[in-house]
Amino acid sequence: MTPRLGLVVNPIAGMGGRVGLHGTDGPALEAAIRRGAVAVAPHRARRALERLRALAPDVPVLAAEGPLGGDHVTGGVAEILPRTRTGPTTAEDTREAVRRMADAGVALVLFAGGDGTARDVVEAAGTSVPVLGVPSGVKMHSGVFATGPEAAGETAARFLARPGACRDAEVVDLAGDGPRVFGVARVPDAGSALQRAKAFTARSGDADLAALGREVAGEMRDDRLYLLGPGTTVAHVNAALGLPASLLGVDAVLGGRLVTEDASETELLALLAEHPAATLVLGVVGGQGFLLGRGNQQLSATVLDAVGAGHIEILADRGKVAALDPPVLRIDVGDEHATAPITGYRKVRTGRGRSTVLRIVAEGLSRSPGP
């Protein structure tokens, strides 16, 4: 059967950006409309589809109904997935549409939105079906977006012509004041020589990180406690040890064994009291260079103090480092005493025998000026 594309558009995504809001979640939408916001995502979804149609005119599309998808499809074979709910569209519409598309066996879900939409998509799709984002939101920290609408159309066309390699990508959104990993999606591995895109790392990315994971695992000492932080980068260390990874939480490893999975702050402090010689391994969360945010509340100031700034290892994907502008990592744990020793220039490991040096600054989105 010809691979089918699922299409879902968050019609209100991105409306806050040009009127100085951080998103269109909840009450912000009304404020955005009052300030004269216009729809962004539908136009960008159309641009992506036009490009897709130019390259793959015959790809059948399964689109969510009305403004959620179908309205933006022009030409080609399209089937509409009828909406079962009434009233204004909500996040539940996105989730439901994606679930039904996955059940219907689409080869790829193309969605237009921002981080909030990505969260809804991954919540519904999990890793059962590959997804790809048309960047249309205000915040896009997640690794599921193409560089632009046309790039999304091209990547989708290429993938549908030859459904192949996928890789994991983090879905990151702001929670409270800091970014947090909300899930892991499968995205097409758009590693072609001419498709170098900032949001995507080159095909070798995963191999580099797997080698780094083995290197870090190989350096581990049996008498030392290792706290493996959240995210797909650090998960390569778990994989090298043959251990599962709680992608959204902190795992504690001792003597090559998993002692606590997804540990809470209390559990971490108890472990650190028993094993004061400890190393914390951290990855970079999302595209904005967050190392520690309020999303990782278990890694509190007290925990960081107990580990000691000198015992923090930072791992990062080379593509993520290249996309940092400026090249700084941010921490925001709200405690001067615990964060001060962590700040300044620090070595960040990007591959086996490969590293870079990034400046770590203590500031959160909460304190940075709006767009």
Added chain:
Amino acid sequence: MNSFPRRYHAAVWDEPLIMEQGAPGRRGTVPPGPIEAAGDLLPEGMRRTTPPALPEVAEPDVLRHYLRLSQQTMGMIGISLFGTCTMKYNPRVGELLAARDQLAEIHPHQDDAAIQGLLEIVHEFDLMLRELSGMGRFIFQAGGGAAAAYVHACVTRAYHESRGELAQRRDVITTAQAHPCNPATAAAAGFNVITLPVERDGYPSLDALRAVVGDGTASLMINNPDDMGIYNPHIKEWVDLVHEAGGLCFYDHANFNGVMGRIRAAELGFDACMFMLHKTFGAPKGGGGPAVGAYGCTPELEPFLPGPLVVRTDSGYERRENEAGVGRVREFLGNLPQVVKAYSWTLAMGADGIREAADISVLANNYMETRLLAIPGVTKSFDHLTARRLEMTRYSLGEYTEETGVTAVDVQNRMTDYGVDAFWLSHEPWIVPEPFTPEAGEGWSKEDIDYWIDVLAHVMEEGRTDPELVRSAPHNQVVAQIDTASLDDPARWATTWRAYRRKNERENERQNEREVTA
């Protein structure tokens, strides 16, 4: 007066591969049979049981085939402002010199006494490069710039080993805008690589270097200016910092063109440097001839150089082994025809001419920059910096792509429809979106530079009115777009005919199976 843009169309032959041509038994020349059977001279195990699969074609077909391929060469006859590569005209006199019997017909194992003239040229050219750099000695063995960087990695290893510090000195420090051959060769030689990111000033900060330099530092490997045309004015402090920690400093002079005759590596404190004769020094490149990475170092590092070295004695020139050296990185003295061409170029230019060429290349780039930034949609990398760029500037089409969906690669493809060679984008990683990097050099005329800029502006306008025309380009070229997916797929990529057949037959079988099951 010709109208703009000029009419252009490349030759299109749809030429089959030589292996796909001919017929069994067809011959160009039929050689006489052997005087005596030669098979007995070969050991049993080395004798073929089946004859090799060679093309069987007639002489005129062979001539036409290669003539057509030469007509289908994409590039080198258009206007080529391919940044970071310094695309220079290669004087024909250099080709005439290299074709003379005294060079073309000699054998590397000939006695020194029989090649005194050639050895003299090698020595004299070494002296010229010493003057340009302040280094103590140059060798020409490396077959390219990356190979010269690798020489440095090997010399670094030998130097620290001789001091008993190799086990501790594991780190080579480079920058995100240094040529990728620097981290690559350091890693190939077994070092760990620390890459410093570019910060707001357009180069990495001294504090970032300070954070990682120490008793683990083996060497710094760096370009200056970098590929964005930005010169790091703190370079002497960088070198001092690395020296204080006991590391070596290597100056990758890939971007020498803007500073020729204006700065010398030794005076900035560097221990070693590299020049590319096939770009900066007027010898051919890019398939026009083999390359040479001239590696030079201070007298302190000379004992570690790969041999043989050419030395001048009372009785003439001789090749002498370098006992404590790193052995060989390549055979013999290197690609000497290129050394002779570079020697000829350097003599013709003279010291004043070389300095003037550097100034002209910077002037030409700044002229280009003024015109390019007047085109709507073209922006400059790090555009808050006011200092002038040297011989290159990195631009971005990011805003234009956001507006039109037409990418830098699309624009690049379309420009080749107007007799302009594809432009250079950027080495990885891309730190500006949709980058492009032209380099005018000292040789291209103002008319050529203006035409190139006019073509860019024209193509960008086409992208606004008819994006599909630009995206589906090139239209007037030898080939249109190719599917690059197989470049990433080990099951499909092929660098030989045999691999191509094996993999494609397998692929075709799979395709058939898919169709059957569907």
